[in-house]
Amino acid sequence: MLQYQFFQNALAGALLASVLCAIIGTYMVTRRTVIAGGGMAHASLGGVGMGAYFGFSPLIGAAAFAVLSGFGIKWLGGKRNVREDSAIAMLWTLGMAVGILFAYMAPGFMTDLPAYLFGDILSISHTDLWLLGALTFVASVSYILLRRAIISVAADRDFARTQGLPVGWLEAMMTVLTALTIVGCLHMVGIVMVVSLLSVPQMTASLFVKTYNRMVWLSALVAYVACIGGLLLSYVADVPGGASIIVVSISIYLLCRTIKSLRASFLK
Numbered sequence: 001m002l003q004y005q006f007f008q009n010a011l012a013g014a015l016l017a018s019v020l021c022a023i024i025g026t027y028m029v030t031r032r033t034v035i036a037g038g039g040m041a042h043a044s045l046g047g048v049g050m051g052a053y054f055g056f057s058p059l060i061g062a063a064a065f066a067v068l069s070g071f072g073i074k075w076l077g078g079k080r081n082v083r084e085d086s087a088i089a090m091l092w093t094l095g096m097a098v099g100i101l102f103a104y105m106a107p108g109f110m111t112d113l114p115a116y117l118f119g120d121i122l123s124i125s126h127t128d129l130w131l132l133g134a135l136t137f138v139a140s141v142s143y144i145l146l147r148r149a150i151i152s153v154a155a156d157r158d159f160a161r162t163q164g165l166p167v168g169w170l171e172a173m174m175t176v177l178t179a180l181t182i183v184g185c186l187h188m189v190g191i192v193m194v195v196s197l198l199s200v201p202q203m204t205a206s207l208f209v210k211t212y213n214r215m216v217w218l219s220a221l222v223a224y225v226a227c228i229g230g231l232l233l234s235y236v237a238d239v240p241g242g243a244s245i246i247v248v249s250i251s252i253y254l255l256c257r258t259i260k261s262l263r264a265s266f267l268k
Contacts, residue, residue, distance in 0.1 A: 006122050007231070010241070013124040013132060014227035017185050017197070020136040022220035023143050024181045025198035027174055030154040030212060036073050038195040039088035041182045043069035043095025045116070045191055049102030052110045059183055062116075065095055066179035074175065119190030119242030121231070132184050139177055143216070146170070151212045188227075189242040196246045197223065204253040207260050226252055 028034050047061025069091045076091075077084030103110040115123065143150060152160040153170045161167045185194050205218035229252075230245030237244075 006124075009124045009126070009129060010121045010231055011228070012129055013121065013188060014231070014245075015224055016129070016132045016136045017188055018201075018220045018223035018227060020132070020139055020181055020184065021197050021223055022201065022216050023139045024174075024178050025202050026212065026216045026219060027150060027154045028178065029199055029202040029206075030151075031157075031174075033178075034195060034199045035085065036070070036088055037178055037182065037198055039073060039092040040066045040070045040179055041191050041194045042092045044179075044182060044186075045099030046095035046097075046102075047099070048113075048116050048191075049099035049106070049110065052106040052113075053102040058116065059186070062186065063180060063183045066182050067176055069095060070175040070179050071172075074171070115190070116186055117190050117192050118240060119186065119188050119193065121188045121227075121241040121245070122234075124187050128187055135180055135184050139181070142173065142177065147213070150174070154212070189245055193242060193246045196249065200246075200249045200253055201226065204249075204256050207253075207256050222252060223249070 028037050044062035044066040047063065047065035048058040049061075050065075051058035051061035072091050073084065073087050076082050076087035103113050149160070149165050149170055152163065152165060153167055153174075157167050157171070160170075181198070182194050185197060188194075189197055201219035201223040202215060204222045205215045209215050209218050226249035227245050229248035231241060233239065233244040233248060234241040
């Protein structure tokens with residue numbers, strides 16, 4: 001398998017995405033905004049459909065919709081008479097409805113729509129790798145330089161504000177990075193399942209580590225192992241790669257959870 005260029009690209013993309021999702025996903029899990037991330041992911045379909053209809057890159061449209069929905073959730077959720085989960089549901093379904101309508105009206109329909117919905121990691125190109133690499137670099141540098149501030153905002157935004165930290169600016173930065181991460185991983189696992197890559201490895205890592213920084217790097221390792229396992233499962237069973245990655249990722253979590261529970265029972 002390793003002699004094939006498409007498989008080499010898939011492994012490289014999986015490594016970059018694992019690091020990127022570890023950095024962004026740990027913030028989302030700690031900040032408890034995973035569902036908001038799911039809303040941003042599904043809303044991005046609106047940009048995909050509009051890109052197909054008007055003739056520009058669907059990924060650019062997806063990025064725009066994801067960013068706008070992220071800020072829209074924050075803005076609507078801040079209103080006194082609007083619950084955040086209701087805002088997420090509204091923008092989630094609006095984006096998907098717009099995407100389906102424009103994809104339906106696109107000339108010849110949008111034949112590659114399933115690739116955006118469910119991913120196709122084996123189709124990752126060199127251009128995709130460069131874009132994913134640049135985004136991973138930006139996220140990594142941001143985390144290294146602003147680690148303490150990011151952790152403070154993720155853990156307790158009100159306390160972070162009392163410490164004089166620019167909470168609004170940091171949240172806006174992380175919202176943009178989250179949206180771009182979602183778009184960057186669309187080719188791997190698709191709109192439907194990308195939120196799992198941003199949360200399940202962190203759930204697994206939290207079984208063994210308690211600090212934020214360790215969770216980032218352990219979840220990156222878990223995510224990459226899941227990606228490799230998913231690729232192998234996809235190759236052996238001839239099933240979609242994106243879905244295979246998620247199944248393996250959740251299986252790793254369940255296995256680790258079971259082992260830890262059994263170990264705790266024996267030590268009693």
